[in-house]
Amino acid sequence: MITLLSKVTIVATGGIGNVYLTTTNPEIATGDGVAMVYRAKGTIENMEFVQFHPTSLYDPERKPSFLITEALRGYGAVLKNLSGEKFMNRYDSRGSLAPRDIVARAIDNELKIWGDDHVWLDCRHLSKQGLIDHFPNVYEHCLERGIDITKDMIPVVPCAHYSCGGIKVDINGQSNIDRLYALGEASSTGLHGANRLASNSLIEAAVYAHRAAIHSGPRLGELTFEEQIPLWDYKGTTHLEEMVLITQSCKEVQMIMSNYVGIVRSDIRLERAMIRLDILYEETERLYKKSLISKKICELRNLINVGYIIIKMAQNRHESVGLHYSIDYPRRTSSEF
Numbered sequence: 001m002i003t004l005l006s007k008v009t010i011v012a013t014g015g016i017g018n019v020y021l022t023t024t025n026p027e028i029a030t031g032d033g034v035a036m037v038y039r040a041k042g043t044i045e046n047m048e049f050v051q052f053h054p055t056s057l058y059d060p061e062r063k064p065s066f067l068i069t070e071a072l073r074g075y076g077a078v079l080k081n082l083s084g085e086k087f088m089n090r091y092d093s094r095g096s097l098a099p100r101d102i103v104a105r106a107i108d109n110e111l112k113i114w115g116d117d118h119v120w121l122d123c124r125h126l127s128k129q130g131l132i133d134h135f136p137n138v139y140e141h142c143l144e145r146g147i148d149i150t151k152d153m154i155p156v157v158p159c160a161h162y163s164c165g166g167i168k169v170d171i172n173g174q175s176n177i178d179r180l181y182a183l184g185e186a187s188s189t190g191l192h193g194a195n196r197l198a199s200n201s202l203i204e205a206a207v208y209a210h211r212a213a214i215h216s217g218p219r220l221g222e223l224t225f226e227e228q229i230p231l232w233d234y235k236g237t238t239h240l241e242e243m244v245l246i247t248q249s250c251k252e253v254q255m256i257m258s259n260y261v262g263i264v265r266s267d268i269r270l271e272r273a274m275i276r277l278d279i280l281y282e283e284t285e286r287l288y289k290k291s292l293i294s295k296k297i298c299e300l301r302n303l304i305n306v307g308y309i310i311i312k313m314a315q316n317r318h319e320s321v322g323l324h325y326s327i328d329y330p331r332r333t334s335s336e337f
């Protein structure tokens, strides 16, 4: 949501998940707030820390991806590769109960080693009634897709889930631009550090919204809408005849980000991503200037902006910490988080 008032602007447009090919985020999560504030010269930080949920249901045809709760692994479900090996024991002594980022990286590695599209989550050894009672949503959703989790293994893959970074705000949710507040996932409060714990987004969504309301209240004065904004100048623009120019570019952004700026990064992958994204940036800016404004083209521009920021911040971090892992800098060197 973006509230444009004469006195105060509030940005709370949610996550950035659609920068990637697969995400648990709704389709509105195109990083609009982050991109707008970036263009307005607000400070954006920590965008390299993108959290990938380790276990979304593998189904390339469906968006957003259905999230298979981690509680299922807590309940005893076990990850296996397509050869049936409980591979997590090779990565962490806690096996399938290792933290989210370690499990996501391990799955990513297995997929790369074997060239597979997914791994399995196996619940078949668990009590049938227990599964149905404790995980009715997962049970029903999978059943609708032809997977009976009490009898079949569940195909799972990691996918983009949460952005720890965003518009840098202070303790009152205010950005470095006077009277511009950012709330929820679009903001970066610093509270998640480099790696968010599960189920912690409420702090940014509720606590900061409350604080921002208290802080901005006295500054609101009369709630009048700004009416002096000039109308959009359509001169020289035409209706875009071919939507494919936008939809294809969106897919390309998502491919670039998923292939080169995903769970495991390297200098060469990031450089490749930047070069390819730059071509899309130039093309899209040209298209934007000559086409009639539309939601789709705005979202495409925002996806490109956000992709650029993630790559740039990942390139600037010469260490592996939290959700940012680079094979070129596998160690943590700063004490920042």
Ligand SMILES: Cc1cc2nc3c(=O)[nH]c(=O)nc-3n(C[C@H](O)[C@H](O)[C@H](O)COP(=O)(O)OP(=O)(O)OC[C@H]3O[C@@H](n4cnc5c(N)ncnc54)[C@H](O)[C@@H]3O)c2cc1C
Pocket: 001, 002, 012, 013, 014, 015, 024, 025, 026, 028, 029, 032, 033, 067, 161, 162, 183, 184, 185, 186, 198, 199, 200, 201, 202, 205
């Ligand atoms: C499947 C899933 C499960 C999750 N489970 C948990 C959990 O168990 N615990 C937990 O703490 N967190 C969880 N999260 C994370 C949490 O849901 C989000 O971080 C949180 O909802 C973000 O809130 P928000 O208000 O910032 O954004 P949102 O709730 O996404 O709201 C953003 C709003 O802005 C609107 N909007 C977007 N763009 C524009 C625009 N350009 N102009 C105007 N309006 C716009 C959208 O339509 C939407 O209404 C989960 C997330 C997902 C996707």
